[in-house]
Amino acid sequence: MTVPSIPLRLPGAADHARGEAGAHDWSWVWQAVSGIVVLGLVTVHMVAQHFVVPEGLRDFAAVVAWLSSPVVIVVELAFLVSVAWHGLLGLRAVLFDFGFSPRTERWITRTLVAIWIVTVGYGLWLTSVIAGWT
Amino acid sequence: MMNERRGVAGWFDPRGRRLGGLAFIVNRLSGLGVLVYLYLHLLILTQLARGPVAWDAFVAFAGSPVVLAFDVLLLAGLLVHGLNGVRLALLGFGVVTGRGTALFVALMTGAVLIAAVGALRLFEVA
Amino acid sequence: MATLVDRPPEAVPAPGAAPVTATRVVRVRRTPRDGGAARWDRVEVPVSSSRMTVLDALTWIRSRVDPTLDVRHSCFHASCGTCGLRVDGRDVLACVTRLDDLREGEVSVEPLRNQPVVSDLVVDLEALYEALEPMAVPLVRSSTLVAGGRPAEGVPALGRFEDCIECGLCISACPIEATDAAYEGPAVLGAAWRVIDEPRGTDPASALAIVDGDQGAWRCHLAFECSEACPSEAEPGEHILHLRRGLLRRRVAAILRRRGTHEGSGR
Numbered sequence: 001m002t003v004p005s006i007p008l009r010l011p012g013a014a015d016h017a018r019g020e021a022g023a024h025d026w027s028w029v030w031q032a033v034s035g036i037v038v039l040g041l042v043t044v045h046m047v048a049q050h051f052v053v054p055e056g057l058r059d060f061a062a063v064v065a066w067l068s069s070p071v072v073i074v075v076e077l078a079f080l081v082s083v084a085w086h087g088l089l090g091l092r093a094v095l096f097d098f099g100f101s102p103r104t105e106r107w108i109t110r111t112l113v114a115i116w117i118v119t120v121g122y123g124l125w126l127t128s129v130i131a132g133w134t
Numbered sequence: 135m136m137n138e139r140r141g142v143a144g145w146f147d148p149r150g151r152r153l154g155g156l157a158f159i160v161n162r163l164s165g166l167g168v169l170v171y172l173y174l175h176l177l178i179l180t181q182l183a184r185g186p187v188a189w190d191a192f193v194a195f196a197g198s199p200v201v202l203a204f205d206v207l208l209l210a211g212l213l214v215h216g217l218n219g220v221r222l223a224l225l226g227f228g229v230v231t232g233r234g235t236a237l238f239v240a241l242m243t244g245a246v247l248i249a250a251v252g253a254l255r256l257f258e259v260a
Numbered sequence: 261m262a263t264l265v266d267r268p269p270e271a272v273p274a275p276g277a278a279p280v281t282a283t284r285v286v287r288v289r290r291t292p293r294d295g296g297a298a299r300w301d302r303v304e305v306p307v308s309s310s311r312m313t314v315l316d317a318l319t320w321i322r323s324r325v326d327p328t329l330d331v332r333h334s335c336f337h338a339s340c341g342t343c344g345l346r347v348d349g350r351d352v353l354a355c356v357t358r359l360d361d362l363r364e365g366e367v368s369v370e371p372l373r374n375q376p377v378v379s380d381l382v383v384d385l386e387a388l389y390e391a392l393e394p395m396a397v398p399l400v401r402s403s404t405l406v407a408g409g410r411p412a413e414g415v416p417a418l419g420r421f422e423d424c425i426e427c428g429l430c431i432s433a434c435p436i437e438a439t440d441a442a443y444e445g446p447a448v449l450g451a452a453w454r455v456i457d458e459p460r461g462t463d464p465a466s467a468l469a470i471v472d473g474d475q476g477a478w479r480c481h482l483a484f485e486c487s488e489a490c491p492s493e494a495e496p497g498e499h500i501l502h503l504r505r506g507l508l509r510r511r512v513a514a515i516l517r518r519r520g521t522h523e524g525s526g527r
Contacts, residue, residue, distance in 0.1 A: 028478045029508070032223040039216045046212075056205075056256065057193045060186035087169040093481075094162065097145070099440030102474075122176060129183045139374050144438020150349030154484035154497075158435055162481075222482050228505035231498060234484060 027089060034086040041079040048072075067131045080123040088112045153235050157218055164215040171208055199257075206253040213245035282307045284359050286317050288329065289370040293379040301326070302366070307359055314347050314362075314369060315354035318381070330380035338491055341427030345381055346370040351429040351489040372432035374441075385428050387441075391448045392426060394470060423494035424451055430486035430496050436479060443479045444471065446486035450496030452477075453503045468510060477503040 050056050058066060066072055095108050127133075140147075146159055181188045195201065221237045224230040230237065283304045291298040303325055305317045318331045333343040336355045343354040348368055359367065375383040430446040431437050437445055452471045456464040471477045480500045487497035 025472075025474055025478045028226065028504075032219075032226060035216075035219045035223060039219065042212060042216065046209075051255070055193070055197065057196050059193055060182070060189040063182060063189070083172060087165070087172055090165045091169060094166065096479075097436055097439050097481075099442050119176070126179055126183055139441065140438045142439065144373070145435045150346075152485060152488045154482070154488065155433075155435065158481055158483035158485075225482055225501060226504060227508070228501055231501065234482070 027093065031086065031089050031093065034082050034089065037082045038079070038086045041075065041082060044075060045079050048075075064130060064132075067127065073127055073131065077120075077123055077127065081120055084116050084119040088116050153238055157221075157234075157238050160214055161218050161222070164211045164218075168208070168211050168215055171211070202256050205256055206249065209252045209256075210245070210249040213249050214242065217241040217245050284317070285366045286314075286321065287366050287368045288318070288321070288381070289368075290329070290380050291371065291377045293330075301329075310358070310360045312359050313355055314345065314352075314357045314359065314367065315343055317359060317367070318354060318369065330378070330382045332382045339425060341425030341492075344372050344383075344427040344429045344432070346372060346432065351432045353427060353429070353491045356491065372428050374431050374434070374437040375428055383428065385426070388426060388428050388431060388445075388447055391444060392451055394467075423492045424454075424496075425492045425494075427491065429489040429491060433485040433489035435483050435485065436481060440479075442475050444475050446480075446496035446500065449477050449480070449503060450486075450494055450499040453499035453506075456503065456506055468507060471503055472507045472510075477507060480504075 049058075053062075089112075092108060092112050096105060100108070145162060148156060148159060151159070178192065181192045218238065218241060221230075221234065221241055224237070225234055283306050286303050286305050288301045288303065289298060290301050303321050305320055308316075315331075315333055315336065318329065319333075322329050322331065331343070331345075331354070333355060334340040335342075338353050338356045341353070345352060345354045346369070347354065347357050348362055351372060354369075369381065371377045371381045372383045375385060375387065378384050424447060426447065428447070430450075434443075434446055436443050449471055452467045455467045477500050480497070482497070482501070484497040487495045490496060
């Protein structure tokens with residue numbers, strides 16, 4: 001038996017111009033992927049920075065000694081990059097649920113990207129000060 | 135006609151919500167809470183840039199019971215958000231279907247247990 | 261008429277006899293048509309049977325107490341999707357919600373949320389019907405399941421039944437709908453999945469393009485309140501996740517194809 005081919009007519013398609021090809025939203029995928037990365041790195045951070053330290057926090061001398069290892073610096077900076085990304089992307093999703101105009105949404109995205117860059121820059125600066133790069 | 139859209143109250147009002155809806159509330163609140171904490175944490179770290187005296191004074195202050203209680207809250211928030219996030223990723227990518235409620239109960243039981251162990255350890259150390 | 265406690269003769273127990281009929285107090289949210297202030301009416305309703313439903317109570321109030329109460333219903337058996345309400349804070353069809361199954365005490369009855377209230381318990385479902393149209397068009401099609409079957413006299417063609425009864429309960433239950441009218445919402449996205457899951461000779465590409473947009477499947481936050489509320493087990497929440505998997509597969513395939521073309525042209 002042959003299945004009749006029925007042309008699919010979607011009268012509302014034109015109203016959904018914002019959703020046309022090319023404008024696909026990958027943010028949910030990014031959110032999930034960065035979430036998995038953050039889950040791993042936050043575990044490393046909590047264990048290495050707090051749980052294994054007898055008092056839960058290192059004193060200044062111990063922090064300087066700890067940050068002399070390049071592995072520690074790379075892991076901690078990777079944690080900052082991913083956790084700020086995940087957190088700000090999450091905030092973006094919450095803000096987008098208010099149903100602002102596309103213009104406002106673009107503005108929100110730009111602002112959050114700027115905050116992310118500043119956050120990572122701050123982390124680099126702080127590391128350089130403590131590790132005595134300057 | 136009256137508009138019945140409730141705004142933000144519609145996200146967070148737990149009345150009449152099932153487990154999935156409560157998980158949504160918990161995830162959103164814990165996520166925003168942990169984000170606020172992240173920036174608070176980064177702000178506190180400026181004490182490191184100010185040198186040993188400033189940082190070691192903060193370390194001494196951080197041992198107070200109030201701060202430790204706050205740490206327990208943070209740990210619980212991280213666990214709830216992180217483990218529920220695993221559930222959402224599994225469901226969202228279609229790895230798991232239709233087992234959302236059971237997964238939530240199992241993961242949250244785990245979160246509470248780990249948070250309890252963490253709390254005991256935090257106060258024991260202090 | 262505001263607060264009314266009307267005790268019908270059959271609800272009054274005979275002297276010395278145990279009461280044969282219980283009553284329930286029903287609190288009904290009243291929103292005047294003219295846009296006046298909304299209020300709660302409390303009405304004592306006799307419970308004639310353990311099978312008495314919220315819709316039975318509301319029709320009793322209309323016929324015995326206050327004919328101005330606006331409530332919409334049609335089939336009385338969860339097929340038409342017109343009597344959607346909030347009872348004790350849950351989104352339900354009034355016709356299949358028994359008073360006996362509700363918690364003790366007053367029963368609260370409100371209109372559905374996230375949709376404009378026309379008056380009292382009636383909400384305007386026009387936006388849902390309009391949003392469903394681009395998705396639902398291909399759902400009404402000649403079916404291969406009844407090949408050789410002849411439509412009844414007066415029916416132009418055999419249609420296909422889908423689980424969704426277009427009642428709007430999922431929209432009322434969805435937390436995202438509480439703040440954003442632009443979100444396509446569970447009913448529409450669930451319908452889109454049906455087109456994609458069972459294209460039956462149609463090309464689902466344009467439906468996929470719609471639900472892959474900014475207001476589509478990726479706006480869902482997986483609370484699954486829609487599926488919990490659905491009286492028809494259409495499972496819109498699960499369908500949204502099936503959609504996402506389909507969309508993701510399509511996107512990855514498109515990227516791989518593009519890369520393949522690029523490599524091909526490079527050689």
